[in-house]
Amino acid sequence: MEDEEEVVMQELHGRVKWFDPVKGFGFILSEEAGSDVLLHANVLRNFGQSTVADGAEIVVIVQQTQRGVQAIEVLSITPPEGAGFLMAGESNAFTNEEIAACPLEPSRVKWFDKGKGFGFANVFGSNEDVFIHIEVLRMSGFADLAAGEAICLRIIDGKRGRMAAQVLSWDAALRAVK
Numbered sequence: 001m002e003d004e005e006e007v008v009m010q011e012l013h014g015r016v017k018w019f020d021p022v023k024g025f026g027f028i029l030s031e032e033a034g035s036d037v038l039l040h041a042n043v044l045r046n047f048g049q050s051t052v053a054d055g056a057e058i059v060v061i062v063q064q065t066q067r068g069v070q071a072i073e074v075l076s077i078t079p080p081e082g083a084g085f086l087m088a089g090e091s092n093a094f095t096n097e098e099i100a101a102c103p104l105e106p107s108r109v110k111w112f113d114k115g116k117g118f119g120f121a122n123v124f125g126s127n128e129d130v131f132i133h134i135e136v137l138r139m140s141g142f143a144d145l146a147a148g149e150a151i152c153l154r155i156i157d158g159k160r161g162r163m164a165a166q167v168l169s170w171d172a173a174l175r176a177v178k
Helices: 041-047 096-100 133-138 170-177
Strands: 009-020 026-028 037-040 057-065 068-079 103-115 118-123 129-133 150-158 161-169
Touching: 009 037, 009 068, 026 103, 037 041, 037 057, 041 068, 057 129, 096 103, 096 150, 096 161, 103 129, 129 133, 129 150, 133 161
Parallel strands: 037 068, 129 161
Antiparallel strands: 009 026, 009 057, 026 037, 057 068, 103 118, 103 150, 118 129, 150 161
16 A cells, blocks of 8 residues: 555645636635645635625635645635725725725626626615625625625615625624624
8 A cells, every 4th residue: 555645735825816706716825835736726715705806805714736725715805905995976986994984785786798808696685786896805805796696795875876885605694694
């Protein structure tokens, strides 16, 4: 019987270099790894997200494989930093504290078009559309949304109706309320 190699797993911190949901994978840049780290769509889905924004900070458990270092579990994702976002058609920027004070509302994506830069969702139990801007999506750590995807939103009332101020994956929202 041959000796089995010991599988070494470690926690690693990095930034998302790029992630393509169509291809089903992307890469993480990390000085700790010394090379790019493969992030497979299934690993991201196990965390509760189908996409992740380029530049997002990410903490993962990795292991060395024959093809290089691979993420096997996502522990956390922090959206990329940016200047405050002035909501479309609004005269005031909302602070992180004001957004965090909004309740989490369970929702389902109606449609989202990355090319157009926006889409809509419906809060469970309501037919009213909630506008989702691509910049809010990016600041929330996402690159895209799929029709029918279950998410949680923090929503503000704007001049043109209800707008998402933050998007969370369903699983991340469950972890946040526990």
